[in-house]
Amino acid sequence: VAGSVGPYGAYLADGSEYRGDYALSHEEYVDFHAPRIEELVAGGVDCLAVETQPKLSEVRAILDYLKAKDPDLPVYVSFSLKDPATISEGLPLTEAVEEVSAYAQVFAAGANCFKLAWTVDVVKNLxxxxxxxxxxxxxGAEYDPSVKKWVYPPEAADFGQAGAAWLAAGAKLVGGCCTTMPEDIAGLAAAVKKVYTAFLKYF
Structure with a gap:
């Protein structure tokens, strides 16, 4: 069970988690996140998902806090994106992931809640x-912060078919974010099982 540590931008409820157009000090980020993290840890989570993060400075504050308070708790970090190569605040995705890889308790990194069509390119970039x-x-839906609703594409995506391509490109942990449904995840799980069953037969 992963405890979700979302960004301060989501608290603003104006779409800032997809823009990163806010600025708090290191201490202010810690003051915001610490009580929520403490509740998750007390609840017995196996790891933390520091996810949908648009700003590297916010992630650094979270990771510095965890390094001091709970250094043995596994963490993965996932950024929101401006495009397949850039996190929402404008930094290169590769640079952001390289920065978080310096923290020993971070076991994976990447991106979430971005356009479905970007996924293979995101993986290739990393x-x-x-x-x-x-x-x-x-x-494949897009969030409209002006009305606080998701706008859906005319045709639903095939998550199973798409997920096989993500794995082939090099992704190790895959899933679905906002507006994905149980049937999407079922299709993705089937694709993962198929890929790894084929892989294991060689051993």
């Missing part, structure tokens, strides 16, 4: 990373 790659896009 293949040189020291860490296993985690990706979980949304269903």
């Amino acid at each position: 293949r040189a990373s020291k860490l296993p790659i985690v990706v979980y896009p949304n269903s």
